[in-house]
Amino acid sequence: MRAFLLGLVAASAACGARSDLFVDESGPPIDPPEGECGNGVVELGEACDAGEANGERVPALALEVDGEELVVAPIVTSEDAVSFYDYTSVSAHTGFEAPFTSLAFAHVARLSSELSIFSIHNIDRDSSGVATGQGFARQRYSGLPPGAFVALSDEQHELFLAGASEAEGDWQWQDNTDGGVIGGLPLPGDWRVDFEITSSSTTAYSFIDAGGPIDLPFRQSAALIARSAGPSCTRTCESIRCGDGVVDAGEVCDDGNTTDGDGCRGDCLVFD
Numbered sequence: 001m002r003a004f005l006l007g008l009v010a011a012s013a014a015c016g017a018r019s020d021l022f023v024d025e026s027g028p029p030i031d032p033p034e035g036e037c038g039n040g041v042v043e044l045g046e047a048c049d050a051g052e053a054n055g056e057r058v059p060a061l062a063l064e065v066d067g068e069e070l071v072v073a074p075i076v077t078s079e080d081a082v083s084f085y086d087y088t089s090v091s092a093h094t095g096f097e098a099p100f101t102s103l104a105f106a107h108v109a110r111l112s113s114e115l116s117i118f119s120i121h122n123i124d125r126d127s128s129g130v131a132t133g134q135g136f137a138r139q140r141y142s143g144l145p146p147g148a149f150v151a152l153s154d155e156q157h158e159l160f161l162a163g164a165s166e167a168e169g170d171w172q173w174q175d176n177t178d179g180g181v182i183g184g185l186p187l188p189g190d191w192r193v194d195f196e197i198t199s200s201s202t203t204a205y206s207f208i209d210a211g212g213p214i215d216l217p218f219r220q221s222a223a224l225i226a227r228s229a230g231p232s233c234t235r236t237c238e239s240i241r242c243g244d245g246v247v248d249a250g251e252v253c254d255d256g257n258t259t260d261g262d263g264c265r266g267d268c269l270v271f272d
Contacts, residue, residue, distance in 0.1 A: 037237040048233035057240060058230030058249040060188060061106065063207055064223040065216060072224075073210035073247070074106035074115060076271060081107050081116040081181045082152050090154060091124035091177035096208050099123050099130050102137055102200055104216065105208035106224060108187065110271040113252050115185040116151055117141075117193065117224060119159070121202055125175035132175055137200040139169040141182060143223075145191040151183030188228040188250050188269070196221040242268035 035043020040051030059071040077084050084107060086093040096103055103120040121137045123130055144165045153159035159169045159180030171178035185191065197205060197218050206213040207222065216222050230249035232240050240248055243266075245256035253264035253271050260266045 035237075038235070042237075046237035047239040049237050050231065050233040053231060054233045054235050054237065055231035057234065057246065058227050060226065060228075060247045060249050060251050062225045062227075063209070063214060064225060065207075065214065066220075069225070070209075070214065072106065072207070072214070074108040075208065075210060076108045076110055076253075078110045080109045080112065080114065081118070081183055084109075085118070085152055085179075085181055087152065087154070089124055089126045089176065091127070092118075092120050092154075092179050093124065093127060093177075094118070094120065096120060097123040097128070097177050098204075099128075099132050100135075100202050101204040101206070102197055102202040103206055103208055104195065104222075107181075108252075108271065113187060113270050114183065115187040115189075115226075116181050116183040117185065117195070118179065118181050119169060119195075120177060120179040121171055121200070122173055122177050124177045134172070134174050135201040136172045137169070137178065137202060138171070138198045139195065140198055141167040141169075141193060141195045143191065143193050144182065145185060145189065145193075147186070148182055148184040151181040153180040154178050185226070187226060187252055189226040190228050192223050192225045194221045194223045242266075 035046055037046060037049060038051060038054055040049055042049045061072055062069045063072045084094060097120055105118050107116045107118055119139055122132055122135055125131050142165060144167060150159050150161060158171050162168045167182060169180060205216045205218055207216050227249040234240060242251060242254060243258040245254055247254045251268040254268045255262060255264040258266040261272055265272045
């Protein structure tokens with residue numbers, strides 16, 4: 001009996017020593033091959049794999065210029081759009097105004113996450129000390145989503161809705177800034193607003209992104225585009241999610257984490 005028990009112990013030890021039958025005992029362990037991204041199975045080296053649903057990142061907000069889409073970030077302030085416009089001395093005072101220059105930019109109010117489009121032309125002599133004389137600008141907006149409205153116009157007749165989804169601006173100035181604000185644009189949202197300056201006495205035209213100015217063409221449409229949905233997994237099987245530091249479709253902000261109270265709510269849907 002004692003010999004039988006010793007045999008079982010020896011057999012058990014031998015079995016344990018061979019538990020990994022795939023180890024090449026003549027060298028270091030060999031890692032199994034990485035998975036094939038795009039087959040719909042999350043394998044080694046992949047954060048996700050949605051198969052044919054894998055895709056390129058879709059930004060929450062983009063600017064289309066000359067057929068090319070550029071990822072843009074809005075100007076985010078604690079003030080609402082009208083307060084940020086700061087209409088005094090019959091002029092805007094956002095800090096972006098410049099002589100003989102037309103500007104456009106997207107603005108988000110931090111507490112409400114409301115998105116607006118600003119149009120600004122020229123600069124105010126009273127605040128800048130620069131005399132620019134008389135000038136004019138005419139601008140057209142199309143594709144406005146339901147609920148969009150004129151939040152501010154320097155003069156009531158200068159920026160106005162021209163239909164269910166269109167607005168027009170017709171500004172004339174004398175040594176001051178003219179412009180206006182289109183509000184009520186949902187974010188996240190699915191819309192495309194085309195805008196163009198059809199005629200102007202200004203000599204430069206730019207879209208102000210949070211990272212700097214982007215040149216815009218006169219008398220040629222540009223578009224601000226919002227999208228609310230995109231893939232959850234990239235073509236290289238990297239996860240697209242709130243907290244990855246990129247503002248993707250369906251998000252309002254993304255500061256690289258999912259913590260509340262640090263500027264962007266943990267679900268990436270509200271600035272806080």
